[in-house]
């Protein structure tokens with residue numbers, strides 16, 4: 001996993017003080033990293049339009065123009081005159097080289113957006129919106145310097161933002177690049193070296209970006225094993241029974257040795273899935289909440305009171321009963337609307353989904369602070385998983401998964417890993433990665449996946 005930072009100004013300052021690197025040097029490295037990436041990947045192309053704002057993001061762009069003008073036909077556009085001393089200096093340098101500054105936007109093979117970086121501090125004005133709209137309309141390779149202009153420091157997009165194919169971000173990964181709202185704008189994210197190794201530039205963080213290598217699949221290494229070696233998951237199937245059945249099928253395909261469905265109704269299940277009406281004696285994990293519908297509160301309370309590892313989803317996030325169990329190490333997997341309900345029930349805040357989506361990290365942090373033992377998995381375009389005030393972001397999700405049943409598959413996967421003795425946080429992380437990485441492998445049209453396709457892909461990971 002890689003560290004994420006809510007802000008990097010303090011990291012830049014630390015570089016000046018601790019490593020005696022000046023702002024000028026950091027900027028030279030920032031621009032050199034962009035120049036290297038562009039030269040390595042696009043030397044076959046001809047023209048580059050570099051669009052600069054008045055701050056140091058713009059200064060990065062002016063520096064880039066100096067580094068690339070002998071290799072490409074560089075068109076440097078200044079949306080406003082430089083304001084900071086370093087951007088004035090960078091402009092002097094390119095003027096001394098005789099580089100042409102264009103006074104209108106026009107298409108180019110590559111566009112580099114250096115309008116605003118981490119200094120965006122107010123809503124975009126009409127001029128900026130027009131510039132970004134024009135750039136977005138060009139059929140070019142689009143590269144954002146540090147952060148696509150229009151995304152603010154907490155990852156919100158108030159009006160529009162530059163639609164980057166690639167974001168080359170300076171020094172370290174910023175949390176703002178990984179919100180759900182930023183997902184359509186950031187493209188591929190690359191970290192530029194600022195003249196010190198990344199691990200020296202970075203400090204401690206409580207936020208992490210998950211990588212595919214963080215996924216630990218439940219491979220079976222033992223030779224002397226039997227079905228009991230791999231646990232027994234109990235899935236509580238409620239009145240909307242499809243949810244529990246989808247979860248059960250996913251769980252069995254993800255390695256639990258035994259699986260029993262607890263249901264009052266007689267269900268038509270595959271023969272390898274057992275059905276009972278009470279918790280199995282050797283049960284090693286419980287998955288509940290999906291499609292619960294109407295239920296007997298006392299029965300659910302009894303289940304919640306057991307010490308068996310649990311994953312809880314869906315309907316239980318609307319019942320205050322859940323608040324009695326938030327001091328336990330259980331996995332909760334709400335989608336945004338369910339999380340709003342949970343936040344209200346546990347008296348953290350009363351907000352709507354729009355407010356939550358605008359501030360996902362903030363509310364997950366607040367919840368985790370109040371309930372450090374809970375493993376929370378907040379669904380979304382970028383899933384956030386938290387425990388004990390540490391946050392992990394999974395950005396592998398795609399619109400392929402935007403379907404009824406996807407969440408039930410995830411519940412089954414987490415339940416399956418819990419049954420196989422994964423720690424709750426590890427189960428949530430590996431199951432979430434398996435869920436999203438499998439969906440990426442699905443090769444038919446991206447609107448067509450059904451839960452059984454997803455389970456098939458997961459079995460092939």
Ligand SMILES: NC(=O)C1=CN([C@@H]2O[C@H](COP(=O)(O)OP(=O)(O)OC[C@H]3O[C@@H](n4cnc5c(N)ncnc54)[C@H](OP(=O)(O)O)[C@@H]3O)[C@@H](O)[C@H]2O)[C@@H](O)CC1
Pocket residue numbers: 012013023026027030053054055056057058060083084115116117118119120121122123124125128145146147170194
């Ligand atoms: N520090 C370092 O060592 C390194 C820094 N680096 C680079 O610096 C970048 C940060 O630079 P920054 O702080 O100058 O901010 P930046 O994003 O250029 O914007 C500020 C300017 O925009 C203006 N402005 C803001 N919002 C506006 C709006 N809505 N509409 C209109 N104007 C608006 C604002 O105006 P003002 O607030 O003064 O009115 C100000 O003039 C960072 O992202 C990275 O690329 C790298 O080189 C690595 C080394």
Ligand SMILES: [K+]
Pocket residue numbers: 057113114115116117144145146147148149
């Ligand atoms: K930018």
